[in-house]
Amino acid sequence: MSNKQSKTIPRRAYLKGAGAMGAIGVAGLSGCLSGGEGGSGGGGDGNTLEILHGWTGGDGKEAADALFGAFEEEYPDIDLDENPIGGGGNQTLDQTVANRLQSNDPPSSFAGWPGANLQQYEGVLGDIEEDVWNEANLKDAHAPEAVEACQFDDGFSAVPIGSHRMNDLFYNVEVVEQAGVDPSSLTDVNALIDAFDAVNTQTEATPFAMSLAPWSILQTWAVTMLGTQGFEAYTNFIEGNGDEAAVRATFETLGQMLENYINADAASVDFTEVNQRIMSGDAAFIHQGNWVAGAYINEGLEYGTEWDAVRFPGTDGMYGLHIDSFIYPGENPSPEETATFMRFAGGETAQVQFNQYKGSIPTRQEVPTDEFNAYLTDTIEDFQNATEKPPTLAHGLAVPQSTQSELEGVLNQNFADPFDVDAATQGFMDTV
Amino acid sequence: MKRVLAFLRRRRDESRARTDGGSTESRSTARRWLDNDFVRSAPFWGPPFLLMGFFVYAAIGWNFLLSLTDYTGFGGADYSSLDFENYRRLFEDPAIWEATRNTFVLLVVFTITCLLIGLGLAILLDRQVRFGRGFRTIYLLPFALSFIVTAQFWRWMYNVNDGIVNQFVGIFGIGPYNWLGNPQIVLGAVIFALVWQFSGYTMVIYLAALRSIPTDQYEASRVDGASTLRMYRRVIIPQLRPAMVSASVTLVLFALKAFDFLYAVFGGYRPRQGADILATKMVREAFGQSQWAYGSAIAIALFVLSLAVIAPYLYNQYTRGNL
Numbered sequence: 001m002s003n004k005q006s007k008t009i010p011r012r013a014y015l016k017g018a019g020a021m022g023a024i025g026v027a028g029l030s031g032c033l034s035g036g037e038g039g040s041g042g043g044g045d046g047n048t049l050e051i052l053h054g055w056t057g058g059d060g061k062e063a064a065d066a067l068f069g070a071f072e073e074e075y076p077d078i079d080l081d082e083n084p085i086g087g088g089g090n091q092t093l094d095q096t097v098a099n100r101l102q103s104n105d106p107p108s109s110f111a112g113w114p115g116a117n118l119q120q121y122e123g124v125l126g127d128i129e130e131d132v133w134n135e136a137n138l139k140d141a142h143a144p145e146a147v148e149a150c151q152f153d154d155g156f157s158a159v160p161i162g163s164h165r166m167n168d169l170f171y172n173v174e175v176v177e178q179a180g181v182d183p184s185s186l187t188d189v190n191a192l193i194d195a196f197d198a199v200n201t202q203t204e205a206t207p208f209a210m211s212l213a214p215w216s217i218l219q220t221w222a223v224t225m226l227g228t229q230g231f232e233a234y235t236n237f238i239e240g241n242g243d244e245a246a247v248r249a250t251f252e253t254l255g256q257m258l259e260n261y262i263n264a265d266a267a268s269v270d271f272t273e274v275n276q277r278i279m280s281g282d283a284a285f286i287h288q289g290n291w292v293a294g295a296y297i298n299e300g301l302e303y304g305t306e307w308d309a310v311r312f313p314g315t316d317g318m319y320g321l322h323i324d325s326f327i328y329p330g331e332n333p334s335p336e337e338t339a340t341f342m343r344f345a346g347g348e349t350a351q352v353q354f355n356q357y358k359g360s361i362p363t364r365q366e367v368p369t370d371e372f373n374a375y376l377t378d379t380i381e382d383f384q385n386a387t388e389k390p391p392t393l394a395h396g397l398a399v400p401q402s403t404q405s406e407l408e409g410v411l412n413q414n415f416a417d418p419f420d421v422d423a424a425t426q427g428f429m430d431t432v
Numbered sequence: 433m434k435r436v437l438a439f440l441r442r443r444r445d446e447s448r449a450r451t452d453g454g455s456t457e458s459r460s461t462a463r464r465w466l467d468n469d470f471v472r473s474a475p476f477w478g479p480p481f482l483l484m485g486f487f488v489y490a491a492i493g494w495n496f497l498l499s500l501t502d503y504t505g506f507g508g509a510d511y512s513s514l515d516f517e518n519y520r521r522l523f524e525d526p527a528i529w530e531a532t533r534n535t536f537v538l539l540v541v542f543t544i545t546c547l548l549i550g551l552g553l554a555i556l557l558d559r560q561v562r563f564g565r566g567f568r569t570i571y572l573l574p575f576a577l578s579f580i581v582t583a584q585f586w587r588w589m590y591n592v593n594d595g596i597v598n599q600f601v602g603i604f605g606i607g608p609y610n611w612l613g614n615p616q617i618v619l620g621a622v623i624f625a626l627v628w629q630f631s632g633y634t635m636v637i638y639l640a641a642l643r644s645i646p647t648d649q650y651e652a653s654r655v656d657g658a659s660t661l662r663m664y665r666r667v668i669i670p671q672l673r674p675a676m677v678s679a680s681v682t683l684v685l686f687a688l689k690a691f692d693f694l695y696a697v698f699g700g701y702r703p704r705q706g707a708d709i710l711a712t713k714m715v716r717e718a719f720g721q722s723q724w725a726y727g728s729a730i731a732i733a734l735f736v737l738s739l740a741v742i743a744p745y746l747y748n749q750y751t752r753g754n755l
Contacts, residue, residue, distance in 0.1 A: 122505055409527070
């Protein structure tokens, strides 16, 4: 403002006026907000079946294509809008789902973990026990653990689509042979550490390929606890009755492995990058969910002769349980179509179509295994014969999402190089 | 709008068109009010202010209100019981202190380093070096790239095993360092990458200011026998103050937006220990854990922090009569 004008109106007057206008703006917007909250979202004819999922590339995309292709073939009249949302693991998907649910504009269904993970959606999920579970008789068809995981609020809010195994230790056969190690003889974690030493001395390869992403440390921590402290100690921990000595011992063992035997760049690479090193022979062992097997198969590597898997030492007879599912939001935009889809997803066709490409196995029992590769066939067999199926800590089954996130925070802060056993133990005991 | 203006003008003219020397005391209050410059100018500055008030300040106000609730998960916020619980939690959360410290360090070190390097480059380029234009483009280029792209570059360059940074320091027999993995150095590594990206921008700002200084002043100080160093220190650099102030405000704002860079480098909103800033913590709490109210409280803390940094600038402008 020039001085000439400020003779007639001081610039303070403008500021005051501006302030007043701003206040009006604030009042106006808050009016809008409170008025707009109850607004209906979505719209449309209510018949489009919209499904959000995170399978955007690789085997995930192939699996999703197979699943939705089979669905469209069986129900050509249903207008399907499958909406893959990739990026940041499932971060972007979860955020989109959260925003949609938040703004009262839920999709028909979305892919996510069942179990304790469902707790975060308290109040916005619907019950499909009658329309889906009873009608398609899924309760008897699926493994009891999967049935239990999909229960929520005295009803059912999800349908399992497949399961990855969490307690497999994968290895490059050639490297391991060169080191003179026989993986099938590794009965406890100490033997595994000896094997790491052998790889270190006999070969150029990294003994234990690892990404220090918090979720990755968490899943390896869980399997280490299962392997060293046993199923009961693990169950006690996830139920909130953890024994501090067991937690500490797990951290000590894990620390020993992570401090001495992993790749130097573990803190800044993701699991796909380190998994490459198993395939290229630059690393010997890796612990991951069995989704990594998909990469070996896609790369054309031979199961049993080029790569192989054993149970993580100490977890023989267990099946580390991970479940993917479709979750059913309440106030569903297409209740009938969604129920049809959910019944389909729990059925044999969908489970076989999806899992054979995804590298996971059906949670449905007694499915024909002829469509599955040798590795998955073995896994299905183990799933059916497993004495214990500990739910995964790092993928929503065992603890609610907020707890899982806090555990990851503790690891990121205290156990992602440098490794502070005391602080991490304290953090875990305080969190769960 | 035109009609409103015409109407206002007519009213004004009516009241002014008294050529008989009669006084204007009889004007009604309403007319006097309409005649006011403030009211007459309102149609021009009013709409932008309403929009700003609506979309910026109202959002901040609403965010503050949210931070007083205990809004988590889904469903709506309950505005009936408001308290400062989230702020108490903020003060007791050690992770917040660490994030605040990192944010502050990032802000200060990044801004000062960018200003210094930008100034150095601008002076060098202003001295008519050969290929000056080419260098200018090269220095400015990183600024044109998005955070996502540069973050990917630095991820590769900082790789422990085969990154070029370790290859380089290896020549001098040091390293290799785990730049993005070691909590002691990760923040430094992030700041370095950001400085690389933004010092070109400060260079351009300084260069424009340098070019606007008349050559007489260089010549006069030469004639008076000043050395080059003395000339810059006593004559030229003091005149760059306005450029420095505006560049530092922009840099501070970019530093607060380092979220994008961290998100891209660490593949998510959980950066490595030692590199967590308030922005990443805020998003993690709000969108990762659905702790909307707590996330809002962190947002307010971040807002206050940036106000604290900007306040001296605003005050400076105010005392100079620019505000």
